[in-house]
Amino acid sequence: MTPESRAAEFDAADPLAGYRDRFTLPEGVIYLDGNSLGALPKATPAAMAQVVEQEWGEGLIRSWNSAGWFEAAGRVGAKIAPLVGAAPHEVIACDSTSVNLFKLIAAALAMRPGRKVVLSEPGNFPTDIYMIAGLEAQGLAERRLAQRDRLAAALDGDVALLMLTHVHYKAGALHDMAALTRAAHEAGALVLWDLSHSTGALPVELNAVGADFAVGCGYKYLCGGPGAPAFAFVAERHHADLAQPLTGWFGHAAPFAFSDDYTGAHGIDRLQCGTPPVLGLAALEVGVDLIAEIGVDRLYAKSQALSEFFLECLMAHGVDLELVSPPKSTERGSQLSFRHPEAYAICQALIARGVIGDFRAPDVLRLGFAPAYLSFADIADAARHLADVLASGEWEREEFQERAAVT
Template structure:
């Protein structure tokens, strides 16, 4: 049986096959970069048009109350909460992942006086490490890095916070959230999880793991659009004592009292800083509602099946590439990474064929399997394209070997 025939059988049995129609995708494109920017939900343009034309255009400033803008950050956060195993009052949608990291790293340092070390791993997503370095430059923190297998033993009485990305942005490897959180707590440290490659892609249960803090972006598997607002989680046990450094007016207990002195809002609202981006939140809410309606457990099961089938297709076509992701599907998220010295050129050659993946320095071809809008037929076709790019040496063309700032 050909890989195409197998794909047809899988697609006929796929309970999520109809979900593809809920997204807008260009004809002739196999989109394997939803782990970097999710596809556009078909409902988003209509929702944004309504917010712009009716709520902003007609309601003007009155829409802060009549259209619920004022409570939008909390409302969208509460919808994200069940996707990550949190209570509604523990999550708020605001700012960017980087800004939320800064807020929560600083908050953790205040909750652990006398400790300054922030522990992470080399090769973590750059902004996570950069935010530690920024606080280090101010004399507020010290950065310590340890290999994944050495993290537990690197936890000592100096560590205030363990900061890790749950699903590694490059390899897709998944950390054991519960075990590492337990180890950190045993050492008296707090834990901050970056869920940017987790939320909407695989089941996450922050409260079951005993997590302290978490952040994540809204533009990958949650399909909130480019630059979508991020979100932040704070365990309810920490909220009464939480103090964050970006004390903007929306995080005040009475923002419209316009007093000179800051007093934090009760609960998760104290993580707000400036005025929430209403258009961005409106788009994010569409994506969150859609992913929630499809069910994360079903999406995860399909993503694992898609990635496994893709590997089987490569094997059937005689493609030999070094897999940089865990071979065990249960140990990885919803993307695969392959190492090749010409990964950038191969990526560009695939894009020219309508197969959109991405490249990560120095040598990683990264292919994402966003299950809401990908099919098994896409996997068979993408594998065949990759096989032909390699067999025909298409990656050697000069235009594919030139590096650009954005791929």
């Protein structure tokens, strides 16, 4: 049986197949970059128009109350909470992932006086490591990096915080969240998980594993749009002690009292800083509602099936690429990464054919599998295109090589 005929059978039996029509997907495009920017839900433009034309255009400033703008950050956060195994009052949608990382790193350091080390791994997403540097420059933190198989051994009495990305952005490898959280707590450290490549793609149970803090973005699998607000989680047991450094007015207990003195709001609201981005939250809420409707468990099951099928298709076409991601689908996120010295040029050749993946320096072709809107036919076609590009040497064309040289 050919990959195409197998794909037809899989699609006919796919319980999520109908959700593809709930997204805007350009004709002739196979989108394998949803792990970088999710596709547009068809309901988003109308929701945005409602906020712009009616709430802003007609309601003007009254919409802070009448349209629920004041509550938007907490409302959207509460909808994200069950997707990451948290209680509604433990998650808030605000700021960017980087800003939320800074706030929570600083808060963790303040909660562990006498300790300054923030432990992470080399090759973690750069902004995660960069955020430590800002605090290190002020003498408040000390960066320590350890290889993933040495992280537990690196936890000593100097470590205030273990900060890791649950799904590695480049390779897609999963950390054992429960085991590492337990090891950190046994060493007296707190734990901050970056869920940017996890939320909406695979099950996460923050409270079940005893996580302290977490952050995540809204524009990947949650389909909130470019620059969508991020979210932050703080376990309820830490709410009373949470002292984040960006003491903006929306994190104040009474922002409209206009007091000269700062008093932090109760609970997770204290993690807010400036005025919430109402338009961004409106778009994000549509994506969150849709992903919640589909269900993370169902999305994860289809994601595993899609990635396994892609590997089967490559094998059927005789493609032999070095797989960077873990070979077992249960040990990786919703992506496959391959190493090739000409990965950039290969990626550009695929894009020219309408197969949009992405490249990660220096030599990784990264393909994301967003199960909410990808079909098995997409996967079979993408594998065929990749096989054709490699067999024909199409990636050697000057236009692809030139672009690679200046990147």
